[in-house]
Amino acid sequence: MDQLRNIVILTGAGVSAESGIGTFRDSGGLWEEHRVEDVATPEAFARDPDLVLRFYDMRRAGVQKAEPNAAHRAIARLQRDWPARGGGRVTLVTQNVDDLHDRAARALGLGEGGVIHMHGEHLSAWCTACDARTPWHADLIDSPPCPSCGARALRPDIVWFGEMPYRMEEIIRAVEEADLFVSIGTSGAVYPAAGFVRSAAELGIATLELNLEPSQGTQWFDGARHGPASEVVPAWVE
């Protein structure tokens, strides 16, 4: 790995599966007779806000009971050690809205902000009146007032289907400047995240998939190691 300098890592639900957070596929994408697309959309929120808020309150509570696993910890070690080892940058982009990557990084004394949450975060609330984002651990179902403006207009700070993911310019630049693109625990079913590996491959960047099984984008990967993230990720990092 040592001739490589800059590494971009993209993770998905599979990296948190062994922490007890169900993947979209485990539940078949179905949640209480609702397709995820039917609860994770601005239209669903307009149509039935209580259903959507309960969906995220349930998941937000679940995430706070979970702990980072060996895959999260190995990725945090790489973020800490790679600059000295390989001399380059590790950019960690996650589709996950849990904070397990952040907690693994914090446990190693790495500062905040080392994780790009392109689809948002459970532990953040977004005020649609004043646009403020506030760290949030409690429920939103009782529409509590926004700590900044007092309006009762808080929604989960989550990127829903049909909404533009966060920090796309930063992510695209990191992919363009990468020597290696690694995808961990993602099915490659949701865009634009699922398109990053093709962009990397077309730029001649090395690409590696670490996943339980081949993903939908498997044809774009030069290499693949299939197995549980808690095993294949530490083995790859060491």
Ligand SMILES: CC(C)NC(=O)[C@H](Cc1c[nH]c2ccccc12)NC(=O)[C@H](CCCC/N=C(/NCCC(=O)O)S[C@H]1O[C@H](COP(=O)(O)OP(=O)(O)OC[C@H]2O[C@@H](n3cnc4c(N)ncnc43)[C@H](O)[C@@H]2O)[C@@H](O)[C@H]1O)NC(=O)OCc1ccccc1
């Ligand atoms: C369904 C899909 C076809 N639809 C889309 O992609 C849509 C539409 C679309 C856009 N471009 C396209 C191009 C083609 C086709 C469709 C589209 N995309 C969007 O709507 C995006 C927004 C998408 C983001 C939606 N929000 C999420 N999450 C937050 C919510 C929430 O979490 O509730 S997406 C959500 O689903 C995705 C789930 O995928 P995975 O994480 O990969 O999970 P999955 O369960 O599928 O797979 C798990 C994998 O892990 C593996 N695994 C399991 N256990 C383990 C284990 N133990 N170890 C290792 N691996 C393991 C399994 O084998 C499996 O491979 C993640 O991205 C996740 O974040 N927005 C947008 O395009 O905006 C436009 C726009 C443009 C300009 C201006 C304004 C707007």
